[in-house]
Amino acid sequence: MTHSAFPDGIAGPVPDRDRSPSDIDAACRVLASEGDGLSRMAVALRAIGAEGSGPALGNAFLRVVEAFSALTGRVVVTGIGKSGHVGRKIQSTLASTGTPSIFVHPSEASHGDLGMIQPGDAILALSNSGETPELADIVAHARRFGLLLTAITARADSTLALAADITLLMPQAPEACPMGLAPTTSSTMQMALGDALAVVLLERRRFTATDFGVFHPGGRLGARLRRVGDLMHRGAAMPIGAPDITLRQVIMEMTRKAFGCMGVVAPDGRLCGLITDGDLRRALDRDLERTRAADIMNLSPLTTDPDALAADALRLMNARARPITSLFVLDQSSAPIGILHIHDLLRAGVA
Structure with missing residues (x-):
């Protein structure tokens, strides 16, 4: 290999002889795995069960939509780790499409930020395992003040799912990580479910391009929405x-x-x-x-x-x-x- 013309620490172009088809294969396996997770969730959403027949995702999703549509307060999104990062994105999408919302970090909630959660709010908690100990104070706060607690998780028997008023139970799907440990497919499914919720609420509110422009005044998007x-x-x-x-x-x-x-x-x-x-x-x-x-x-x-x-x-x-x-x-x-x-x-x- 010839000496790189790039500064130390900056990788240059990969020579053809160092490229491996297995890298592309691995990348495609990740996309296929995450795509399979989304397909399973779409099937689960359409399988709306009869009342009392079990935790059908479609039923739970419709209940969340009805509840969030009728809120007098805000949707308080919370989560930690990868679920926290996904939660911040979901909260941002909700806010920019007309659903009042805030993100509250579970650890900060335990040190004063519970005061940000007000009567009339509803909580959307994200945890793939449903066993995130940092969520305990927010769950207790919801119970104490009678706030609606909704959850996105993959385990029906988890502490979070059992505590929640409505559980959006994601179907089982293997992580794209070869060790099955790094949140990959699960975090993609969480984000997609949050996007689906935001868009359905947007359509329920008849949110228009004019409304969108009010929340996006800056940048190229804001310019295209000017009159x-x-x-x-x-x-x-x-x-x-x-x-x-x-x-x-x-x-x-x-x-x-x-x-x-x-x-x-x-x-x-x-x-x-x-x-x-x-x-x-x-x-x-x-x-x-x-x-x-x-x-x-x-x-x-x-x-x-x-x-x-x-x-x-x-x-x-x-x-x-x-x-x-x-x-x-x-x-x-x-x-x-x-x-x-x-x-x-x-x-x-x-x-």
Whole structure:
């Protein structure tokens, strides 16, 4: 093997002769094992048993959905170790999709953070074995104050499952770890079950893209959820003119405003047409004083409204074989109230 050009401690590219197909095989076995665990859980969810017939996962899941939908407080998610990491992710997903929730670390709960858990809250405790001693104080707190205690675990006879009001019992599935010790398949199943719960609650609440945007104002996702009305140019910035202005006046208006187009506005205030740079080029052989805006305008321009999502405006711009760069924004009477340029979307991080 040749001397690595990478600094000490940083691995360079693996030479072809050092690559082993068994590494890929092992990785694929992990994916297959975890996929099998998810498949078993989907089967268990669909197997809704009759009332009192046993701990059917589907029945328990529906009970949790009903309970969390009716909460006056928050879902308090808790867990330790890998279950704690998964629990933090589940709590974050719940909160960002409209279900009020917090994460309380079991050890911190025993040292004062039990005060964060209030009347009206419900607890979602995660423990694959169901025998996590650190959860004892939270379980006791739930019993003492009559709080709903729900659990995600893989053992029906565990201390946590027996203490819980509702147990989401994951089906038995081997860990992907060859020793069967490292939480792999089990933690994937926990996370997927939490995602399923969050999405079902989202749909129950009819949580919309607008609601999602309120909780995700930052970054590219937040940008795509911004409204056209937040980004458009208004008033005197709009390139507009009457149908009877001359071609020379059209050129002057488009040059001053630099949007690559001009809206043609009828006497009643409606947008009745659009002239683009392409329309101008095709009309350059015409008389600049005799030709009117109405003679060369496009009668069916693409438009949008101020409440449309910026991402939807971008899709509209790209919908044609030849993408367009500007959209006029109309009010309910079809009057132009703004114009949106592709550069506005780029600056906002949408495109």
